[in-house]
Every structure is written in C-alpha cells, then in structure tokens.
Amino acid sequence: MINDNVIAYAPDKDQRTALQANAKTLEAYLSWCEVVIRTRMQLYFLEECSHSDIKVHEPPNHHSDWSALATYIRRQHLDFRSQLLLILALVPYVKPQVFDVFLSRNEGTDRPYTEFGCVEYQGMYVATGETLAFLLGGSSVETKLEIQSFLTNKKEKSSVRGDDEHVLLSLMTVESERHVNPLKDTLILAPEHVPRFTTGQAYKVALGSDFPAQIIESTLSLEDVYLPEDTLEQLADIKDWVNFGSILQHDWNMKDKIRVGFRALFYGPPGTGKTISVTALGNTLGKNVYKVDLSRVHSKYIGETEKNLEKVFRFAEQNEALLFFDEADAVFGQRTQTTNSNDQYANQHVSYLLQRIERFDGLVVLASNYKENFDDAFFRRFESVVHFSLPNSEQRLRLWKEGFSDKAPLDDDINFNDIAIQYPLSAAHIMNVIRHVSLRSLAKGGIAIRYQDVLNGIEREQGRKVSPRW
Structure with missing residues (x-):
C-alpha cells in the first residue's frame, strides 16, 4: 500500500x-x-x-x-x-x-x-x-x-x-x-x-511470489499530484527524456555523447510524495512501476545476487518497466570498511548494482529520506536529483480544503487557514488525519466533523500533544 x-x-x-x-x-x-x-x-x-x-x-x-x-x-x-x-x-x-x-x-x-x-x-x-x-x-x-x-x-x-x-x-x-x-x-x-x-495501458505481467520486484500502483497521473512547482518541473524533465530521448540520441546524433537510460534520485522527508510521484510518473508515461525488494535479491551464494539482479533488469528492459528502489540509503549509502568477508561481498553487490543501473537503458528511480547518507560520487551517477520538501502553509491549506469529500459534514467552526499555518504536517499526515476523522464521523452516524476533532486527529497522527508553532 x-x-x-x-x-x-x-x-x-x-x-x-x-x-x-x-x-x-x-x-x-x-x-x-x-x-x-x-x-x-x-x-x-x-x-x-x-x-x-x-x-x-x-x-x-x-x-x-x-x-x-x-x-x-x-x-x-x-x-x-x-x-x-x-x-x-x-x-x-x-x-x-x-x-x-x-x-x-x-x-x-x-x-x-x-x-x-x-x-x-x-x-x-x-x-x-x-x-x-x-x-x-x-x-x-x-x-x-x-x-x-x-x-x-x-x-x-x-x-x-x-x-x-x-x-x-x-x-x-x-x-x-x-x-x-x-x-x-x-x-x-x-x-x-x-x-x-490499443488502449494505451501497460500490461501487468503476472510474476511469481519469488520474483524480487513487485508492481506498485495508483490511479493518479502527474497532473493529479500536488507538489511545488520546481519539483513538478524536474519531474517534467524525466517525462521529456522518455518522450524525446530517442530523438536526441538518434536524430540529433547524441548517442555517443550521452549515457543510455535515465537515473533519478528522489529525496526528502517521509510523507512528501516520493512514492506516489513514482507511480504517477509511471501512469503518465504508460509504464508499470516495479519496486525492487533488495532483501530478496541478496543471496549468500557467490554469484547468485548478481543473477537475481540481472533477472530484474532484463525483465524491466523487455517490458519497458520503470524500476523503483525505495530507501536507497540503506543499500547505496557510504560503503562500509572491509573488515570481513561479509563486508567484502556486500560492497561487491553494491558495486555491481550501481554498474547495472548505469547500463540500464530505461528509467530507474531511487528514493531516500536522507540525502546526507550519500557521497558526492554517488550523486554524479544521476541525471536528475529531485528534492521533495514538506508543504508550506499555502500548500497545506489546499490539502486540507481539497482532501475532504464533498459529502463530509464539516462544522462551520473549522478554520483550515489557522490549522495550515499552525501545524506543519506532511501531505501524508494530513490525509491520514482526514481519513481518521471522516471514518469517525461515519461510525457515529454521520455527525458533524468539528474543529476539535481535527485537532484530536492531528495529535493522534503525531503520537503526542501538538502545540502551535508559536
């Protein structure tokens, strides 16, 4: 989910x-x-x-x-x-x-x-x-x-x-x-x-439970994702590569001057839209998105990890799928000092994975909550590094106003403007609060959702007593 x-x-x-x-x-x-x-x-x-x-x-x-x-x-x-x-x-x-x-x-x-x-x-x-x-x-x-x-x-x-x-x-x-x-x-x-x-929809290949990548989906396109303008512009750059990359390489004779494929790194705090943007990008481009589970790729047997990874990349190449590596810092962060054979094998696997990503001529996206865990050499491997920031008060206000159903019985005492200014929540947190208070209203026969209900939902979401910023 x-x-x-x-x-x-x-x-x-x-x-x-x-x-x-x-x-x-x-x-x-x-x-x-x-x-x-x-x-x-x-x-x-x-x-x-x-x-x-x-x-x-x-x-x-x-x-x-x-x-x-x-x-x-x-x-x-x-x-x-x-x-x-x-x-x-x-x-x-x-x-x-x-x-x-x-x-x-x-x-x-x-x-x-x-x-x-x-x-x-x-x-x-x-x-x-x-x-x-x-x-x-x-x-x-x-x-x-x-x-x-x-x-x-x-x-x-x-x-x-x-x-x-x-x-x-x-x-x-x-x-x-x-x-x-x-x-x-x-x-x-x-x-x-x-x-x-024919219909313009990508076919969802049925994969076994042992395959180390599984499809993730949403119904949204990039037009449906509410993000800062500069972030949307960077996502548009990725779309442009998919649409025009072949012309650039072949018609403009740039094939020998630029690398094949496109690699993007999405980074920012949890709940800022990284994963949903990947699936929205896939929908916009008509591509299925496959999230790679690296824990299922790794094998204790020499050479097996590389074979498992090659299986994933070959599948993505043949089906023009978008590959998604979440929590990339856990795998691609600064490599450990080699103190034993396990460290040596781990570093070899990371090196192989990085090399395979660079040879992949499709679209691959890595996501991380922490930019600081990567060294400078790692960033040079990407054509695009996209920052996903927490929404500002104006963006939070829109999320609050447009997040509720038109059928939600909102009380007149709710001041979304004050809530947006006082509580710097992520988009995911805001939607979780909206879901919670809406379900509570339905469970009680559709009673009105009051200002205090929203505040209680915010407190519940953060797991502590929330105070305004001032």
Whole structure:
C-alpha cells in the first residue's frame, strides 16, 4: 500500500484520452499499411500504378504524437521495415479486414497465393515473415534472404537489449513449434503487449511470489499530484527524456555523447510524495512501476545476487518497466570498511548494482529520506536529483480544503487557514488525519466533523500533544 497521499481528480478522463490518442494513431497507421499493400499488389500484378516503390509512402509523422504507439515507435527509433512489421502484427487485433486482399486465389493453380504468406492462427488471419518480405520486395530473393536472416534466432537475439528491431521482435508471440524456415513464423503481437498499443495501458505481467520486484500502483497521473512547482518541473524533465530521448540520441546524433537510460534520485522527508510521484510518473508515461525488494535479491551464494539482479533488469528492459528502489540509503549509502568477508561481498553487490543501473537503458528511480547518507560520487551517477520538501502553509491549506469529500459534514467552526499555518504536517499526515476523522464521523452516524476533532486527529497522527508553532 502506498502511504504518500495526494489529491486525486479524474484518472478515468486520462484513460479515455489515452485510448482516443491511440485510436487516432492506429487509424493513421492502418491507412498507411493499406496503401502499402495496395501499391505492392499493383506493382506485383503489373497493374497501373503511379509509384515504382512502396517506400514512397512514408509512415505517419509521429513526432508530435504522444499516443503509446507513436511514443514506442519514436523511442525505439523504428525504421520503415520495423514500423510495417509492428502494424502487420497489430492488424489481426484491430482491423483484420486489411488482410482480406491476401485471400484472393491464384487462377492458374486455384489455390491461395503462397507468396502472400498469411496463415490462420488461433482463429485469426495473420501475417508471417513471408508477408513482410513480399510487401518489402515483391518476388525479390535478396529481400527474402534479408528478412530470413532478420528473423533467424529471433528469440535469442530479442533478449539482448540494444538492437531496436530485435527488441521489437521480443513483443511477438513465439510459437511452440519453430519452423525450419523463419519466413513461416507468424508476426503477431503476444496478447500481453496488445493493450499498450490499443488502449494505451501497460500490461501487468503476472510474476511469481519469488520474483524480487513487485508492481506498485495508483490511479493518479502527474497532473493529479500536488507538489511545488520546481519539483513538478524536474519531474517534467524525466517525462521529456522518455518522450524525446530517442530523438536526441538518434536524430540529433547524441548517442555517443550521452549515457543510455535515465537515473533519478528522489529525496526528502517521509510523507512528501516520493512514492506516489513514482507511480504517477509511471501512469503518465504508460509504464508499470516495479519496486525492487533488495532483501530478496541478496543471496549468500557467490554469484547468485548478481543473477537475481540481472533477472530484474532484463525483465524491466523487455517490458519497458520503470524500476523503483525505495530507501536507497540503506543499500547505496557510504560503503562500509572491509573488515570481513561479509563486508567484502556486500560492497561487491553494491558495486555491481550501481554498474547495472548505469547500463540500464530505461528509467530507474531511487528514493531516500536522507540525502546526507550519500557521497558526492554517488550523486554524479544521476541525471536528475529531485528534492521533495514538506508543504508550506499555502500548500497545506489546499490539502486540507481539497482532501475532504464533498459529502463530509464539516462544522462551520473549522478554520483550515489557522490549522495550515499552525501545524506543519506532511501531505501524508494530513490525509491520514482526514481519513481518521471522516471514518469517525461515519461510525457515529454521520455527525458533524468539528474543529476539535481535527485537532484530536492531528495529535493522534503525531503520537503526542501538538502545540502551535508559536
């Protein structure tokens, strides 16, 4: 359960917006795919055609499109071939009639055209490597060999991050029986990846209880989190990297000048919004957030800790998940003096973890309550260091006023302005008080919530008698 509390507004509206954005992008790409197919068929059958090459039909412009589909294409820097492959893999789910043109029969053999490559798979008509080769090169043997080489051993290659096309292939369904000719392999998205490109929602991978990272969730986006303006600006920087990082690296030729991935450190007192901001960031970016439990990563056996960590990072890379390490100072703080073998192994594990974080080309966030526990060298490892401060009186006033339900029977004697000024509570403490007094009211038949009830709730929350600041 997440304890950092903020005000929620309308997450359902964000989900509808994401769905609408994806639908618009999908329609554009499906239209493009249909034009590509039509042009190839005209060229192949020597029909009248105003083009000599399908590549005159450029994919839709996605640089100002923030749908999940466009963002993925931009982030992975997919070229013409890869974008066509991705859309072919989506067609059976969103517009299967696009492939109806491939159902025509060869009049000479009275059989379907084998060169089209489409096959039935689990009740759907789907493309194969043969289909992709046909669309890209018609009857070209060279194109067939290129696609055959591309698809060979795709399962093994797709597990290695760095090759954008093979990362794309890792999203495909892997058939239980592999074909001798990889051109016969089906090109269809695995069901767990379909929601990302259709509804805009990240698929929640079901992991066993022994996996050392578990998903954490909230319904909030960054727009719902009430934080100081400078903190929100720093969070926006992280969002910009996710949206524009691929363009910066590839289109602006910065790949050899900046590190892969993005590392952020969130620090500040408990209850200031660090954890909820991580989950809100994940929602805004369409990423699942996985919190790593380092106590379950550590093993007494040599090499096992590194294997457990690699399992987590590989999973996050393949699923584009956001990794979250909470209470980072307990693990990454200034390393201990090596007085025995246990200290030596602990330092080795920390060193490996830091190196793996630096090689991770996704988004990783570390959180800590205490900045002082880290040395200067540690901070240089981060692209962003975000301070989460306790809310000021103005921010506390908004939390008090907007935190209660509209149905809460608040007594007229409650002066939230005085409470906000006198009691410097965190957002989490304020929401805990609101929850407490609201439940007490309901338990007593919905009686009015009085000023003294709020003060009693504050005292209860802090576990001691509270006095005003003056």
